[in-house]
Amino acid sequence: MTNLLEIRDLHKRYGDVEVLKGVDCAMAQGDVISIIGSSGSGKTTMLRCINMLEDFEGGTIRIDGEEIGYDTAGGRRRRKKEKEIARQRAMTGMAFQQFNLFPHMTAAHNVMLGLVKVKGMGRDEARGLAEKWLDRVGLAERRDRYPGQLSGGQQQRVAIARAIAMNPKLMLFDEVTSALDPELVNEVLQVIKDLAADGMSMLLVTHEMRFAYEVSTRVIFMNQGRIGEEGNPREMFVKPQTERLAEFLMNSTFN
Amino acid sequence: MDIAAFLHVLWLARMPILKGVGVTISISALAIVVGTLVGVGVGLVLTYGKGPLRWLVRGYTDFIRGTPVLVLVLASYYVLGTVGVDLGPFEAGVFALAVFCSSHVGEIVRGALQSIPRGQTEAAKAIGLTFPQTFAYVLGPQALRQMLPAWVNTAAEMVKASTLLSIIGVGELLLRTQELISRTFMSLEFYLFAGLLYFVINYGIERFGRYIERKTSVPS
Numbered sequence: 498m499t500n501l502l503e504i505r506d507l508h509k510r511y512g513d514v515e516v517l518k519g520v521d522c523a524m525a526q527g528d529v530i531s532i533i534g535s536s537g538s539g540k541t542t543m544l545r546c547i548n549m550l551e552d553f554e555g556g557t558i559r560i561d562g563e564e565i566g567y568d569t570a571g572g573r574r575r576r577k578k579e580k581e582i583a584r585q586r587a588m589t590g591m592a593f594q595q596f597n598l599f600p601h602m603t604a605a606h607n608v609m610l611g612l613v614k615v616k617g618m619g620r621d622e623a624r625g626l627a628e629k630w631l632d633r634v635g636l637a638e639r640r641d642r643y644p645g646q647l648s649g650g651q652q653q654r655v656a657i658a659r660a661i662a663m664n665p666k667l668m669l670f671d672e673v674t675s676a677l678d679p680e681l682v683n684e685v686l687q688v689i690k691d692l693a694a695d696g697m698s699m700l701l702v703t704h705e706m707r708f709a710y711e712v713s714t715r716v717i718f719m720n721q722g723r724i725g726e727e728g729n730p731r732e733m734f735v736k737p738q739t740e741r742l743a744e745f746l747m748n749s750t751f752n
Numbered sequence: 753m754d755i756a757a758f759l760h761v762l763w764l765a766r767m768p769i770l771k772g773v774g775v776t777i778s779i780s781a782l783a784i785v786v787g788t789l790v791g792v793g794v795g796l797v798l799t800y801g802k803g804p805l806r807w808l809v810r811g812y813t814d815f816i817r818g819t820p821v822l823v824l825v826l827a828s829y830y831v832l833g834t835v836g837v838d839l840g841p842f843e844a845g846v847f848a849l850a851v852f853c854s855s856h857v858g859e860i861v862r863g864a865l866q867s868i869p870r871g872q873t874e875a876a877k878a879i880g881l882t883f884p885q886t887f888a889y890v891l892g893p894q895a896l897r898q899m900l901p902a903w904v905n906t907a908a909e910m911v912k913a914s915t916l917l918s919i920i921g922v923g924e925l926l927l928r929t930q931e932l933i934s935r936t937f938m939s940l941e942f943y944l945f946a947g948l949l950y951f952v953i954n955y956g957i958e959r960f961g962r963y964i965e966r967k968t969s970v971p972s
Contacts, residue, residue: 548877548878583882595871599894610890643970645970
């Protein structure tokens with residue numbers, strides 16, 4: 498069986514700075530992987546390469562066996578056409594630290610946009626699906642509100658509904674609770690836990706160690722552009738194998 | 753000031769004044785429409801264009817914005833003729849104002865688009881929208897709301913700038929007023945009256961802009 502996600506020797510640089518120095522990672526259907534590590538370790542960049550929000554210079558990323566972003570033939574590597582990349586991006590869903598809801602659309606319209614314009618769904622069908630997902634994240638009554646009328650936690654839940662409604666094969670979460678007031682964090686984490694329970698494949702960059710511990714099937718510790726350590730959260734958090742991880746965990750809070 | 757005498761003359765002169773108002777409105781409307789259409793293109797190139805095309809357009813806007821409108825008006829009437837483009841005063845004037853308007857609208861469009869956070873484009877990409885779709889449904893609508901006040905301001909500026917066309921003999925409101933004054937010597941009265949008419953036109957534009965702003969504002 499092919500892996501859902503397969504990353505091989507991923508390299509990414511910003512000018513002179515190499516942020517990813519050869520990352521390998523494989524993920525099966527239904528895996529929930531948390532990526533932890535200090536800032537600047539490359540975890541967010543890795544996530545953003547998977548849906549081509551960042552171009553990358555070396556390595557391959559495959560989703561369901563399909564090469565993402567580039568075609569490699571006869572040793573030559575060429576970026577795929579924008580339209581093709583747009584189609585591949587729809588294979589994954591992404592939630593951002595800053596929510597990035599479209600401020601001029603209601604919650605329901607935020608969810609509907611991709612359904613209508615990318616999936617070609619009729620408006621009524623899209624409306625029904627949007628309402629279903631907003632209901633799932635506990636916002637049925639807020640569906641006609643604009644983002645500016647919602648709290649941070651509510652906005653983030655709409656953003657997750659917007660991504661999930663597209664029925665992605667893989668969900669990417671980029672520090673989705675980092676911009677939230679502490680009392681709003683749990684409502685968002687609960688939504689992600691529910692998705693995990695449904696068997697959604699997810700890759701999460703997070704600073705919430707307790708959450709990573711509870712929800713992940715596997716944890717990846719990024720260190721200076723490489724995978725420093727990876728494994729089962731129960732083993733990793735209790736018995737870190739590398740000094741770097743031990744140090745990182747010591748400086749992290751588990752609340 | 754003899755009010756009764758002025759009102760009498762005003763009534764006699766109503767047709768040239770109305771014609772002047774009509775010409776002023778036509779000049780302004782044409783300049784705004786053409787200038788806006790070209791300006792949106794200019795703004796798009798300034799925001800998303802690359803290489804020589806972008807430098808060219810950058811040069812165009814900087815040059816036009818650094819030139820007095822009166823010079824543009826005179827140049828398009830007197831200079832364009834020498835290179836074989838023979839425009840009448842009305843056409844030349846509208847051309848000059850449209851060019852002027854386009855450079856301003858270009859900058860307004862660029863400013864509005866660049867003020868939209870990058871996250872908006874990224875979120876649109878993440879759900880699989882192509883760039884044209886992202887522009888049509890996400891960036892464009894936000895930029896329009898953002899640029900509306902500045903655009904209304906520019907439109908009002910165009911009405912004021914239309915008075916410069918009196919220099920090249922376009923019979924707009926100011927020239928008609930001056931002609932009346934030269935016949936009646938009621939300079940204070942007619943200048944005040946013309947000022948009032950310009951105010952009414954621009955006040956109308958401003959109210960209309962406010963109305964559109966209210967209509968399109970996003971609740972928060």
